[in-house]
Amino acid sequence: MLKNNPFKGKHHSPEALEKNRLAHLGKKHSEETKKKMRLSAKRGKLNHKWEGDKVGVLALHSWVQRCRGNPTICVDCGTTTKKLAWSNVNHKYRRALDDFVGRCHSCHSIYDRKYNGYGGGKKGLIVKGKSLKEWSKILGCTLVYLRIYKHRHKIGYEEIINKLLIKKGIQK
Numbered sequence: 001m002l003k004n005n006p007f008k009g010k011h012h013s014p015e016a017l018e019k020n021r022l023a024h025l026g027k028k029h030s031e032e033t034k035k036k037m038r039l040s041a042k043r044g045k046l047n048h049k050w051e052g053d054k055v056g057v058l059a060l061h062s063w064v065q066r067c068r069g070n071p072t073i074c075v076d077c078g079t080t081t082k083k084l085a086w087s088n089v090n091h092k093y094r095r096a097l098d099d100f101v102g103r104c105h106s107c108h109s110i111y112d113r114k115y116n117g118y119g120g121g122k123k124g125l126i127v128k129g130k131s132l133k134e135w136s137k138i139l140g141c142t143l144v145y146l147r148i149y150k151h152r153h154k155i156g157y158e159e160i161i162n163k164l165l166i167k168k169g170i171q172k
């Protein structure tokens with residue numbers, strides 16, 4: 001697999017990742033195909049569709065779970081008794097097992113918030129150079145909607161905004 005891929009061993013820049021991801025998002029799968037993809041994802045088949053950055057974040061997390069089992073310790077606070085989940089180290093979501101470490105729920109949200117550029121309360125969250133409030137105006141939705149969206153889909157705000165920009169036809 002990927003023998004002649006010029007990207008082998010290299011890292012994509014965030015811009016390239018984003019471009020790749022957006023290109024991928026633009027392709028619509030039929031419901032039937034999506035169903036098949038979900039099923040095959042559940043079985044953990046490592047077919048070519050699973051390569052690199054095309055892997056959905058959620059699928060990637062469950063893949064890590066299957067391969068590494070449940071995390072046993074939170075890397076931040078050291079707890080072994082709280083509910084633990086795999087946390088992506090650099091949020092580039094490569095399909096690499098060592099990109100994931102165990103974190104408890106509270107440390108996980110702190111870590112992800114930090115990654116998302118949380119300004120410490122006063123400035124609020126800055127995503128793609130704009131505050132969430134600005135984004136909600138651009139997208140014509142409420143802040144609460146963005147929060148619920150994040151909670152439901154368990155993805156970062158940047159990804160949510162990209163999705164919504166496409167969904168609302170603001171950005172192709």
Ligand SMILES: [Zn+2]
Nearest residue numbers: 074077104107
């Ligand atoms: Zn913790």
